[in-house]
Amino acid sequence: MTGSGPQRIRAVRKRRKSQWRGFFYIAPAMALVIVFFVMPVLFTGWMSLHNWPLMGAARWIGFANYTRMWNDSRFMAALNFTAYYTVIVTIAIFAIAFPLAIFVERERRFVSTYRTIIFLPVVVGLATASLLWVWLANVDSGFFGPALRALGLVERSPNIMASFDTAFATIIVMVVWKIAGFTMIILLTGLQAIPSELTEAARIDGAGRWQRFRHLTLPLMRKTIALALIVSVTGSILAFDQFYIMTSGGPQNKMISVVYYIFNQSFVSFNLGYGSALSIVLLAILVAISIVQLWLLRVGEER
Template sequence: MTSSALALAKPHARRRLRTGQWQGLLYIAPAMALVIVFFLIPVLFTAWMSLHNWPLLGQPTWIGLGNYIRMLSDNRFFAALGFTAYYTVITTIVIFVVAFPLALFVEQQRRGVAFYRTVFFLPVVVGLATASLLWVWLANVDSGLFGPAIRMLGLSEKKVNLLANFDSAFATIVVMVVWKIAGFTMIILLTGLQSIPTELTEAARIDGAKRWQRFRYLTLPLMRRTIALALILSVTGSVLAFDQFYIMTSGGPQNRMISVVYFIFNQSFVSFQLGYGSALSIVLLGILVLLSVVQLRLLRVGDEK
């Protein structure tokens, strides 16, 4: 090709490239509009509100970082943050302890495996608020099923109110959440198990590797990305927990079950301190962004090798 032909071809190539870029922007424009309208603008407005004393009625007044400074001395906020961290750790561990064996069980080709997968996943389709109301009824002292079952097993001679004290109420909520969420985590882990080439498993079995050795040195390393994804989804969901505490215990007993989101709800829509609630929301968003960064880091570990 002559130099003149190359000179004529370059502008056409640039035009095609620009056309392709504009077409790509056109395709993603609806999604961008949704993100801007329903995420970016509300976040910016929330950040603006956090810099004001913003009552429900009346004129907002500028206080700068006053809400954030107030937050540093608010023991109730740190108590909610500590409880949320405690709940997140316990719930995440229990979910994985339950979901991983379930995933290993339904991954095997056996009779009725489709039925088992459906049964284990079925609670996921129930809304969290609905599940909370269901378990409130199950734990009811007079009409519930848990109390009579406990007396039938001889664990107690009196009527048992599982939601009356912190330990039993916390355990009840954790069990409910695990019952509700474990099936979803199981499906995520199942996809990771099914992505492991059967040739590797068969080769390890032929080489004499025991079941635990195959699990420890083959299954877990190959599922690193899947486990990281399931872990971060579980942690993020636990940090944003609200429905179960609001419906099942109303933050009690003795206000010991107030999560961060519940605390933000109280400050914003019970005490009507919208500015302070906005500042708390921005801090929570920062925590979630940090968790997202950790997620990306976990997913990229080993990719450079």
């Protein structure tokens, strides 16, 4: 009994020392997050409450920038286009990445080479990839026009980027080519984490490939799919480079994404306050979407 007091004190001191050591280890990461994320977000929120021109003094206007956006038809059009693009490109990426992940998950000859080839476009910067595809689609010196003529599909090289449908399809194909390899790696990690004993037991019990995929693979990959989905949706909502470089928002300004519109308001129209308000709203949308996706994941696990 007499020794229990000093022992308890030593245990408390040891625990506190361990806690301070842990805080010391995470302090650099916390500092980076505070300096490069928290403080910019807070400053952006402060700017959004002002009429903040690029040149001149800022003027406090409260929530006027936030009320303005509800009557901004161009912002609503950009929001609708971004939502449409996000749905289409996310479906396209998963439709390509999932079969590729299944293909390279099995041990076969040259499987490492296949993985490398599929992943190579990921290391190319998005701006560089956009410039590459601008050249490929060029009506005079590109690749697509001569290829279509050689196949006898057209008599002369078409201007692919001149119409919304063909330009949008070209951007979708470029993004899938660029991103599918990264999503494939995420899904491949989930596939390799599934115990082979479970798959073999299901096969012995007579479950076919589709049954194993539906009742075994998909449920066990729920978290991996959620991660890949969040990354894909977030990246699609923040799309900017491909629209700025490949179409400049055209044709007829029909390909202006939300980030592109924020860029125009902030650095073309020099209305930094309104651009900041749009940025805060976009951040809130991203957080809400991520929360909903994680909630759906948790509900699925409870079932």
